[in-house]
Amino acid sequence: MIDQLVIPSPDAIPLPAPVWLLKGLLLLTFLLHIIPMNIALGGSFTAYITDLLGRRRTSEYHMTLARSFAKVIPIAMAFTITLGVAPLLFLQVLYGQLFYTSSILMAWPWLSVIALIILAYYGFYLYSYRWEKLSGARLSVVLLSGVLVAIVGMIYTQNLTLMLTPEKFAALYHSNPSGTHWNVDEPTVIPRYLHFFVASFAITGLFVVIYGLGKMKSNMAFGQWAVKYGVLWFTIATIIQMAVGIWFLLALPKDVMMLFMGQNILATGLLGAGIVLPIISMMLLILAAKSEKPRALAVSGIAGLALTLIVMVIMRDIVRDGYLAGKFDVFDRVVDPQWGVMALFAVILVAGLIVVGYMIRSVLTATRAAEAGVTKQDA
Ligand code: HEM
Numbered sequence: 001m002i003d004q005l006v007i008p009s010p011d012a013i014p015l016p017a018p019v020w021l022l023k024g025l026l027l028l029t030f031l032l033h034i035i036p037m038n039i040a041l042g043g044s045f046t047a048y049i050t051d052l053l054g055r056r057r058t059s060e061y062h063m064t065l066a067r068s069f070a071k072v073i074p075i076a077m078a079f080t081i082t083l084g085v086a087p088l089l090f091l092q093v094l095y096g097q098l099f100y101t102s103s104i105l106m107a108w109p110w111l112s113v114i115a116l117i118i119l120a121y122y123g124f125y126l127y128s129y130r131w132e133k134l135s136g137a138r139l140s141v142v143l144l145s146g147v148l149v150a151i152v153g154m155i156y157t158q159n160l161t162l163m164l165t166p167e168k169f170a171a172l173y174h175s176n177p178s179g180t181h182w183n184v185d186e187p188t189v190i191p192r193y194l195h196f197f198v199a200s201f202a203i204t205g206l207f208v209v210i211y212g213l214g215k216m217k218s219n220m221a222f223g224q225w226a227v228k229y230g231v232l233w234f235t236i237a238t239i240i241q242m243a244v245g246i247w248f249l250l251a252l253p254k255d256v257m258m259l260f261m262g263q264n265i266l267a268t269g270l271l272g273a274g275i276v277l278p279i280i281s282m283m284l285l286i287l288a289a290k291s292e293k294p295r296a297l298a299v300s301g302i303a304g305l306a307l308t309l310i311v312m313v314i315m316r317d318i319v320r321d322g323y324l325a326g327k328f329d330v331f332d333r334v335v336d337p338q339w340g341v342m343a344l345f346a347v348i349l350v351a352g353l354i355v356v357g358y359m360i361r362s363v364l365t366a367t368r369a370a371e372a373g374v375t376k377q378d379a
Helices: 019-057 060-105 107-129 137-162 166-175 189-215 220-251 254-263 265-290 295-324 339-378
Strands: none
Touching: 019 060, 019 107, 019 137, 019 189, 019 220, 019 295, 060 107, 060 137, 060 166, 060 189, 060 220, 060 339, 107 137, 137 189, 189 220, 189 265, 189 295, 220 254, 220 265, 254 265, 254 295, 265 295
């Protein structure tokens, strides 16, 4: 069947804010979504391996870290889901014609995300609250939940790439209208997905580094061990990511790839930064792991990776619009700004972020107080 480009008409209601602003908010909120997502995804597998090593080697350090993961992952899951809603709204507003269509074409896998997330969530709660009771069985529980979350990520990648190829929509629908499609023949699906999957271990590694820096105040030896352990995860993942990143770049359609190879100065500069920054971060973190006083080096390395994340999110958006070039231009949408609504959104967003910051601080303070209590009792 010949591919025929069929894109549904846009929503009759004009956009409530300029495209650049909605896009900026989409990228910002997506960035906020992927940070906890990385900790839930990478953290579940890292917890499994750390817990396994702890049991095999009867290593108290591994067990303490795995126990901390068990406490953090349900919180990271909650943040992933809540912080996923905002980019979902912006994505629907800007790219609804494409995103709704691809979601309908793969309706069953797409809807299964809800069940998968609920099951994974239960598993993470069991891992956290039945730690002692489950004993060795908890390893299978956290591994299974990790696999479920990894499947959710794969479904997202499938849908978010299918929406980029509207020329496939009509043919797919006519071949089978029952919403059971996947996007497996898309050449970027596997490297794109692996790019997210591998990154989640690097970010989890950084999370362990931050955790270690925090622990150094109360238990220097354990804190230093955790910094080293986190750097190890980060380094292995980043080295693998170099290969995955090249694969992803080469799998892109030629005209999109060329944007990053000199045709578009911004895209090319971002690719350069996206290669150099993680290498600098990796070197700083390796030096931190070898240092007696790792804080300054580690914080600089983490800052480098925070910049890398921002660069990657912008590159991903360039890939999206590169794919759609000539088929759909998001800047063509009719705009009728409703500044009152947007101002209200901005106020609620800032208030929400302050509340989240307050919640994280409260959890950290309570954890520290509980630990101090345990230490006093021990003494
Ligand atoms: C807990 C399991 C989740 C995982 C592992 C996950 C993972 C991912 C991944 C890997 C991507 C990028 C896919 C790609 O570009 O190839 C993504 C994008 C996205 N996720 Fe999540 N996600 C999860 C839950 C959610 C939830 C519950 C929501 C909404 C309520 C959500 C909203 C989004 C949105 C809107 C995007 C696309 C943003 C854009 O294209 O600019 N996610 N997610």
